[in-house]
Amino acid sequence: MTDENIPFLDLVTVHRELQDELVEVLTTALKSAGFIGGLMVQGFEEDFARFCEARFCVGVGSGTDALRFALIAAGVKSGDIVITVPNTFIATTEAISQAGAQPDFVDIDPRTYAMDHEKLREYLERKCRWNTKTGQVIHNATGKPITAVVPVHLYGQMADMDAILDLATQYNFKVVEDACQAQGAEYFSQKDNRWHKAGSMGHAAAFSFYPGKNLGACGEAGAITTNDEQLAHMCRLLRDHGQSKKYFHDIEGYNGRLDAIQAGFLRVKLQHLAKWNEQRREVAERYNKLFAGAEEIVTLPHQPGWARSVYHLYVVQVEDRVGLQKHLSDVGIGTGIHYPVALHLTKAYEGLGFHRGDFPITEKLVAQILSLPMFPGLTFDQQVRVVGEIQKAVSTSTQSR
Numbered sequence: 294m295t296d297e298n299i300p301f302l303d304l305v306t307v308h309r310e311l312q313d314e315l316v317e318v319l320t321t322a323l324k325s326a327g328f329i330g331g332l333m334v335q336g337f338e339e340d341f342a343r344f345c346e347a348r349f350c351v352g353v354g355s356g357t358d359a360l361r362f363a364l365i366a367a368g369v370k371s372g373d374i375v376i377t378v379p380n381t382f383i384a385t386t387e388a389i390s391q392a393g394a395q396p397d398f399v400d401i402d403p404r405t406y407a408m409d410h411e412k413l414r415e416y417l418e419r420k421c422r423w424n425t426k427t428g429q430v431i432h433n434a435t436g437k438p439i440t441a442v443v444p445v446h447l448y449g450q451m452a453d454m455d456a457i458l459d460l461a462t463q464y465n466f467k468v469v470e471d472a473c474q475a476q477g478a479e480y481f482s483q484k485d486n487r488w489h490k491a492g493s494m495g496h497a498a499a500f501s502f503y504p505g506k507n508l509g510a511c512g513e514a515g516a517i518t519t520n521d522e523q524l525a526h527m528c529r530l531l532r533d534h535g536q537s538k539k540y541f542h543d544i545e546g547y548n549g550r551l552d553a554i555q556a557g558f559l560r561v562k563l564q565h566l567a568k569w570n571e572q573r574r575e576v577a578e579r580y581n582k583l584f585a586g587a588e589e590i591v592t593l594p595h596q597p598g599w600a601r602s603v604y605h606l607y608v609v610q611v612e613d614r615v616g617l618q619k620h621l622s623d624v625g626i627g628t629g630i631h632y633p634v635a636l637h638l639t640k641a642y643e644g645l646g647f648h649r650g651d652f653p654i655t656e657k658l659v660a661q662i663l664s665l666p667m668f669p670g671l672t673f674d675q676q677v678r679v680v681g682e683i684q685k686a687v688s689t690s691t692q693s694r
């Protein structure tokens with residue numbers, strides 16, 4: 294066992310191993326000066342659509358762009374309500390607001406940390422009414438229609454999509470998956486008895502290729518996947534100033550294109566993604582085994598039978614999160630918190646009128662979660678040390694109570 298520092302995430306080694314291939318992408322781009330659009334972007338879009346088992350992929354500038362464009366293309370308009378969860382990164386709700394809608398929340402399942410579809414059903418049954426003229430479900434208190442729901446496949450594991458999609462059919466809203474943390478995650482659908490990839494089940498899905506994601510660019514990048522040709526076409530317009538051809542603008546759009554060099558890098562890295570996801574699963578398995586017997590003091594991630602997680606993060610819950618994080622930092626072990634503030638209580642949303650107590654499962658969770666070191670090259674010895682230090686810290690804090 295070594296006492297070397299253990300980083301939360303190691304992005305250096307993987308790029309060192311791929312350096313020659315990545316530099317070749319740069320050289321090719323420099324030679325042709327094809328920095329925007331072109332074959333590198335198209336090639337990546339085709340590869341990523343295939344990887345996600347979706348018909349279409351539209352490369353964009355970031356995961357936030359992907360969420361925003363997917364929502365607008367799905368028909369979300371100013372004056373709508375879009376429902377998501379309070380346990381997510383703010384980009385989810387930023388995209389909802391920037392599409393013109395008002396974000397609202399339902400709480401999460403305490404075991405999977407993703408949207409609780411029973412809470413969604415209660416919201417629709419108790420807080421809404423049906424407008425038979427428009428065929429829309431209307432929020433009673435505001436009179437606004439609920440036009441979309443954004444389940445977040447947090448930490449690498451998909452939300453319970455069968456139940457959410459059933460509600461979408463029943464209540465006539467669109468489902469846009471926030472798959473930013475879930476490239477390659479899978480869900481077993483009871484409807485057709487088979488596994489489905491993240492990004493292939495909803496009306497559209499948003500992916501981020503921020504460097505730290507399971508598939509990360511060497512800069513900013515994102516993508517939308519969908520099986521709906523019209524929706525894909527609309528996203529292509531939105532990302533490029535609404536142009537159907539140069540200087541012919543069908544609509545007002547955005548500058549949200551995928552950089553060609555990033556697409557080239559992503560195409561190289563995508564070839565390794567399945568293997569890296571498998572290595573992350575092995576890392577998670579080893580953590581699970583090393584923590585066996587300590588479940589009383591450390592709550593481990595829960596993977597239901599219908600989920601195959603890609604462990605973007607390995608998140609545990611402990612009572613004294615502050616103390617544990619400090620101890621690990623003192624002994625050179627990096628950790629993270631995803632995320633420390635429930636979104637309905639974050640300063641930016643003071644104006645939405647939420648209160649402490651509105652979403653108790655999320656509120657309790659955010660005070661206890663800690664993301665442990667997780668990346669494909671994390672070694673068994675490093676994990677033994679992480680778990681050993683956690684057991685040391687947690688048992689002393691339990692004794693001192």
Ligand SMILES: *Cc1c(COP(=O)(O)O)cnc(C)c1O
Binds near residue numbers: 357384385471515
């Ligand atoms: C990373 C992330 C985003 C945003 O992606 P960017 O590429 O940083 O814009 C959105 N939602 C979730 C859940 C994320 O993890």
